[in-house]
Amino acid sequence: MSVRERVGSLFKDQSELDLTEGAVGWPLFFLSFPIVITNLLQTAYNLADTFWLGQYSTKALAAISFAFPMVFLLISLGMGLSVAGSILVAQHTGAEEPEKAEYAASQTVTFSLIASVVLGAIGYVFVGDFLQFLGASPDVLWRAEAYMQVISLGIAFMFGFFVFVSLMRGYGDTVTPMLVMFGTVVVNVVIDPFLIFGWGPFPTLGIEGAAVATIFSRALAMVVGLGIMFRGNRGVQIHLSQMRPDLDFFKKLLKIGIPASIEGTGRALSVNLLLYVVGLFPTTVVAAFGIGTRVFSVIFLPAIAVARGVETMSGQNIGAGKPDRAAQANDFAAKVMFGVLAVMGVVIFVGAGPVVAVFTDDPEVVEIGANFLRWVAPSFGFIGVMRAYTGGFRGAGKTMVAAAISIFMLGIVRLPLAWYNTQFAGMDQTGIWVAFLVSNVVGAIVALLWFKRGTWREADVRDDEAAGVPSDD
Template structure:
């Protein structure tokens, strides 16, 4: 057998298409694994965009590294403000696919694309003109502010391209196809990693753009991914299909998307705002602490990928099972995911605690940043298992259409617990632990968030969703918990 044939055989064993497993019957572990594994890889590849920027700019200068420590949470904030619409589309596609209503699923997907792109354009304009003042309020120093602003303005202009690909991922996931987005992401990540140093350092014929070059490379790569993703959905050969005729803005249907999407946006925005708000506290400390915070957040984004991916898998499986009238199977999916993630991320926490200095050292040669960053990782590592539990149950809530419940849990964990603890523990008026007080807030909030999500899910308020039928009557589940 040829090498190509062997690789193709290996791929078919590791990755399964939607037509090779049933999300609404049979065992739970195997379909959840095949659904979530490509999401893990897709999210890792997605994070590679930011990691590549972090690595190359870390070699460029400490000021550049600090600049993207401020910029990355801002990127997350802009995306989170509109990403709830694509989450709503994913839920509607999943529930109607489970109910066997392909026409309704395709209409949901088409309308989601339209409204999400319109929102991304508006957010991009606001972001371009508003990031500079906001970064200044967040405490970016005089030498960091211009660099962070340059990065964010380029990202803001490219926001529709970034949104376009996120929409593609969400809608395909709702249908049950997570392999296709993974393959598209792989090609564009490789392109971004190769392009980054050329634009940052000015290799070959390219000018040395520094921080701005990293942003340009990211936008160009995401734009390529969007074009490919949209072409796949219009073709309809894989995953959910979209139709130009269904993309005319439907104000009535917009209300249905908003009903699900606004709480999902609040959840994502709450997470982004909490990171940005933490920068107000982190910014009170030296640049080494700011840089270490940025590296730590990037490392967490990689380690938590399995939990986030499984949560998205739970969201899809729960949505399709609720659409099919299998509520008990939806509940079993959340429980199985929570137990599995507790074990997997618990093991990851042990490894991270042991090798913390080496992990931080990958991103910077500065010994002070390595020391502070290692301390950050060792404070948070014991709580990794609890992140898995919380994400699994909030994924179940979203799949049932209870996006408001998931938002309340996330905002409560971050706004009510993490931020106050970070301020009180780090400042002299409180415990006076310095930067360690900020790291402690992550540990406390992660544990309490898991307990809250578990207890709330056991109440069963997510049960009883009604799946409507028809292209313009697809909305399901209220958020009146």
């Protein structure tokens, strides 16, 4: 077998996958592995910014430590619609209702793009006030605000691609988004330093250059992704004739999507509010926190990918009337992710210093960041468990349950504990790192116990006759 054939064998087209029959392990692997690569490539956007801006200045690095969580917040506020669309596409696909899946996808694109324009305008106007509220120092504030204003103007492009990824995943095609992402990441990585440092004919834009490179690359990804869905030769197809806003269907999307937005927004708000606590410490701590969270974004990629795979498998199997198979996929994913991430935790614990040193040559930042990684690394396996089961809840349409678990973990455990440790228990920034460790363990236990209650088994959010969805009969 040639190298090309070996690489190709790792990926399966949706037509080669049957998510509702046979063993769950290999279908889940073939569904999730491209998502790992896609998310790794997506993280490359942030890592490229972190790396090049780290070379540019420590203040610029601290600025994106404030900016990234706000990007996450804006996206989370609107991404519930794409999650709802993905769930509906998955359940209609599992129930062998392709026309209804296509209608759901078309309407999801429409309302997600409308939401992105509104959120981008809000973000552009209020970004400065929000960053100031978080405690960004004056020399960091203007840099973070400049970055976020560019991102806000182009956030519709980011939404467009994320919707493409979500809808294709609901159908069961995770390979096509991976290939599109690869091409646009190459563009981003190449032009990033040219715009930041002013190489060649380009002006020196600094932190704004990193934002421009990201938006330009996302725009390319969105155009390609929408083109693929309009053609319909891969994955779910969308139709211009079905994209006129259907307010009844919008209510249906909101019913499923609002809890998903609450989950994502809760995560984003907790990170932003945690930055308020982090911002009480020197800039070196803020920079170290930013590097640490970027490292986590890479380490947790397998768990996030498997959670998305479980979401799709759960949705399709529940649509096909097979909840036991959905449960089997959830349990299998939780066990595998616990083992994989536990091993990765050992690796990061041992090599924490060199990992942080990749992003900065400031010895104080390296020391603080390494300490952060060592505290959190032992809890990596628990993140895998929580992600697997919350993915199952979302696939079943129980988006409010997934939201409740995330909000409890982050808003009830992590944030208050970090505040207490640093403000009342006499701890330095280590109190924040301890809060990460404790909340990861607690989140996994709560997700496991809630899933074993089995209240998700009867979930089915298709409502075949609702909201003007065309009949397949």
